[in-house]
Amino acid sequence: MTKGPRGGVGPISTRVMNLAHFLTQAARRNPQDIGFVWGERQWTWAEMENRVNAMAAALIAEFGVTKGDRILVQAANCNQMFESMFACFRIGAVWVPTNYRQSPEEVAYLAKASGACGMICGAAFPGHAKACREAAPDLGFIFAIGEADFGEDYDRIVERFLGHACKSVAVDRDDPCWFFFTSGTTGRPKAAVLTHGQMAFVITNHLCDLMPGTGRDDASIVVAPLSHGAGIHQLAQVAHGVKTILPPAEKLDVTVIWALIEKWRVSNAFTVPTILKMLVEDASVDLFDHSSLRYVIYAGAPMYRADQKRAIEKLGPVLVQYFGLGEVTGNITVLPPAQHIAEDGPEARIGTCGFERTGMEVQIQNDRGEEAAPGMTGEICVIGPAVFAGYYDNPEANAKAFRNGWFRTGDLGHMDENGFLYITGRSSDMYISGGSNIYPREIEEKILLHSDISEAAVLGIADPMWGEVGIAVCVARAGSAVGPDDLNRWLHGRIARYKMPKWFVFWESLPKSAYGKVTKKLIREELEKRGELLPDGRKVSA
Template sequence: MTRRVMNLGHIVAQNGRRLAAHPAFIWGDLTLSWADLDAEVSALAAGLRARGIGKGDRILVHSKNCDAMFVSMFATFRIGAVWVPTNFRLLPDEVAYLSTSSGAKAFLCHGDFSDHAAAVAKAAPAPEFTWRIGPGAFGEDEVGAVIARHRGERVADVAVEHDDPCWFFFTSGTTGRSKAAVLTHGQMGFVITNHLCDLVPGTTEADCSLVVAPLSHGAGVHQLMLAARGAASILLPTERFDIDEAWRLIARHRVTSLFTVPTILKMLVEHPAVEQHDHSSLRYVIYAGAPMYREDQKRALATLGSVLVQYFGLGEVTGNITVLPPSLHFVEDGPHARVGSCGYARTAMQVNALSPARMAQTYFAKAASAATRAVIQITDMKIANPNPDFFSYTMSKHALASTIAMLAKGARTPQDRVYGIAPGAILASHDQSEDETELSHRMNLLGRKTGADEIARAALFLATGTLASGQSLFIDSGQHLLDQPRDVIWLARELAAAERSA
């Protein structure tokens, strides 16, 4: 049975034929039609191929949002290579780490990041070549010049199978070094279909979306999905988040969808410009990445109307877990309002909370060691100090914690032991500032920061089997002994705001 699937680069080729003159990409004074974009994708693909890049090779891209970054995604897909975009706010040594860990063969780097280019060049192993994006003084070539030289060359989509990788989707690094989820052509074909079904149903080439987040992460997935329906992507003119300009562009282009996070949505709704520009064209304002204050949610609904869409997920599955559509967002509280809910399972998705328990059972059934066989589940201090924030996450950790005692009591031999480690706030969460992180990490009984090394030592201790099976260790400097009404992210943010205004 064939495992052949559509190469994601075909999205642009198809639109180039079907919607040749229709806008595909708008950035300031630059407008690319789908025919223009398809030609640029083929030209860059031809240049990369001439430089020795082929199927399976990794192309590291460190850039602000721009046309070259957008083109690089589809050009990479077209030749069967793997797109490895980074967050442009990362430090040079962090990008160098991503280069070596991904095995990058080529590096496309924005001209503003010469220090990053130098760090990557010194890495071992280093990419075979660096091409600059835009003005600058480094790199063996410039992406725009490569496209110009190869303009008119036609590159066909390389044949790909379901599990052929297309994108190394790096996490934000809040739990240590960034880790890459390997996204494949087949998986992303499903993601596109799922997003179109659950997040922006009814989308066509008549729609368009404003990009207010880096294309290297979730916004890139969102724009890829919209491209599949021929909808145009519109970038802010600079990397600065200009809220007045955002609302001006929404009114000018009759933008129908946004992909954002709760903090940015709050800023958009509270800015005076929201009342100065027409935003009646908006049909879907999608927020993800974190829960949203109920009062902020109410204000957004009162200001924008019934257009909010929340989705919950993980980078590894690009958000395809649950959705809370506009029809389940209510301005007024009541029994019908889904306060604290992340919605229901996405189309063709089944939420499975049994995996950790099944994995433990399988391990005990098959582990060959006659010595202690220990399973250590990572829960959270929220199992003893719950609050309404991150509702589904906390619910899942409570479910996981309950399996520890049950598995321990059901163990077949004394050597089979099940433990839990319940950490508190250790690393920066979501979009915290440095000040907020420092404050939140000391919101515990001892007023000190808990180190990741303490978790490691606790795991080594539990692995010896000294403690009775079924027990959990709280590694949180006593945070679980407090009664905190909100997650420390929000408590720290409120405290930091109060200190700034004092």
């Protein structure tokens, strides 16, 4: 050990394991085990390691990629996309995945904002490749996943370089490995910089807090884009030699998901509440054996109590919730299966998203950055090794995101005396009616307890008398005749009068983001598009 400048023990080195070594370890220990399944195709860990080595070697030798360079990836879920993550990590490059549902213009912005030197693009997205080439002058190369006019096929490049050895580049704890773009629900997406050291902690934490005991005999199914939370979840599977099952089609087919769970004896899955709701409400849930499931992990948005109870009824004690933004890589709180209680009551802690993740500290703070008392609403702030390194090339956003070392999530909530966190909603979702703060989530929870309502979202709109009032956008279950008067009567006595929405509208479905989330921004835009809001934000009178 060496003495630090103040007499303490200072670090000899900040070097950490390159994350690509997770794949190397799996290939060494279990070379012939199945590592990845996509439709009818399978790859062993040894085959995956060889393919990643080949692509890593090609990126260096043929495309001139060096440590720190950014590689944009626009592709639907596929084995090549997953491999590209490890290839980038291996050579010290930064993986910059997009959500493949984004438009060419949106992806072109990501190419320019990230300063990407190259692009790997699915053959189905020629417009995206063209837009990126025009918008990003530093984009030196584009190659395709599949046959395409805009570049050579990924697999042909791999075939040319098979057999080439490519050792993992040495990396330090704070070397970036992944630009995790925010969903941009309140403006342009920002690139959250994830690092090798941070992500090593995240993977360890996922295995510790979300799916303890997960190992070689397990299997994990992908039901979300690998570009974001699902990619992190699958990286954790690789770390413990767990096979990944990728459904054959881009579009969610609930029956196929349950069939794959039965076939491969899937033990864990990561998804979002909207997809989990679809899975357990579909009749096919009862047609296949899903007893192998030990952990069904959901995140990305709170799960309403009514949906939670239905999932517990269908799947048993397997639900795991975690709360954590991309900037904290999912590592803020966890609610394990034992805390998912089906019966209402004090032990159920209805509405909680759990307690602090191992090694992380959460604090509710007021506007001055002071810790709030238990039960008091404030901003959810967090510190710990899972917090990202900051936003790329965005000092203004970084200044707003941190205060006294704490990362400010922008979410509002409170914590009880036992350390369980309750999310009230995004600070941007709160509205003020007649001088009182209104938190939409509380109202949405009550609406969804009505047996004829499938989805609901409440947001504040302008009102000349009260400043703002609530409008509830609801989706009725098939065959239901529920209407505004029914919901008015239902809510009477369940919430305070000042919290009652002034308007109720019914749609066939709620718009969802590319990540499967219901966002207030999309609902407001849809209200405007349908002509239900005036230019000043007020409701068009019925």
